[in-house]
Amino acid sequence: MTPFAVAEKQSVGATIGGLVLLLGVVALVIFGARMALRKPRSGRALPSPDEQVLAAAAKSLDQACGLFKRRLADASAAVSSAKRKYATAVSAAEKRAANARALPCLGRAGRIKVYADRVVTPEGVHPMDEQVRAVVDAAGVIAVTRRHTLTRFALLGPFSLFTPKATTHDNRELYFLVEHPQWASLVKLHPNAGMAARKVCATLNLAARQASANRAGRAQRISAFDRQLGAARANRVEIEQAEGRVARAIGGFSEIEELRSTVDARISLCAADSSAVKRATKASRKAETLRPVT
Secondary structure, eight states: OOHHHHHHHHHHHHHHHHHHHHHHHHHHHHHHHHHHHHHHHHOOOOOOHHHHHHHHHHHHHHHHHHHHHHHHHHHHHHHHHHHHHHHHHHHHHHHHHHHHHOOOOOEEETTEEEOSSEEEETTEEEEOOTTOEEEEEEHHHHHHHTHHHHHHTTOBSTTSSBOOTTSOOOTTOEEEEEEETTEEEEEEEOGGGHHHHHHHHHHHHHHHHTHHHHHHHHHHHHHHHHHHHHHHHHOOHHHHHHHHHHHHHHHTHHHHHHHHHHHHHHHTTSOTTSHHHHHHHHHHHHHHHTOOOO
């Protein structure tokens, strides 16, 4: 290799070395600039030991507040659920007791209504018993077969449905007669109502024969449903248990008070403008809003 070639090779090597050195310097300058730009963002001072303790206490307070709220909400929901169940049970028992007392109408013929315990007539309401009898028939038949009843209770005469004995009755006229040793009632029916009226008549006579047994059975049912109603009204166990949960949840606020006192005491040991103090102050105020109303 000639001396000229050697010199040229050394010159190229020096140039490359200078370029590498220059690039290194530029990289250091860029890195320094970036670090200088980042410094204001991350240049906060590390929290002091007191601030670290305060931050931990504030976190514990926040966690206790969250747990307190969940427990109280769950307990309150349990009370609401128990009260709804109680109201439903009492309402159902009241309905059963009322139904035991309310008797449906067994049948109706004209202005006469038949119930298991009574007969409603145009003259009034009469108790049902074994002496009540009913008959549906034409006017002429009733005038002959039930003349004693008609006369005794003034159902026969110039001011009654029936005319005097000498008058001829139209056999197509249909009447419903209910009689008892102490009262009687007579109503005129439409001639075409005979079949339905006779069904009501049969129902009335059956109810009369079973009156005593029906009264005894009804009294037993009423007594049983009244006992069930009383038991339903007295059964507040689930409500009381749920209310106990609420009371225990409210009692848990004492733990929050202790943690809050610790936080408040630690706040005074830290710089007023520190982030730890700000977060702790917020946590303390939040805890105060959870204080149960006495």
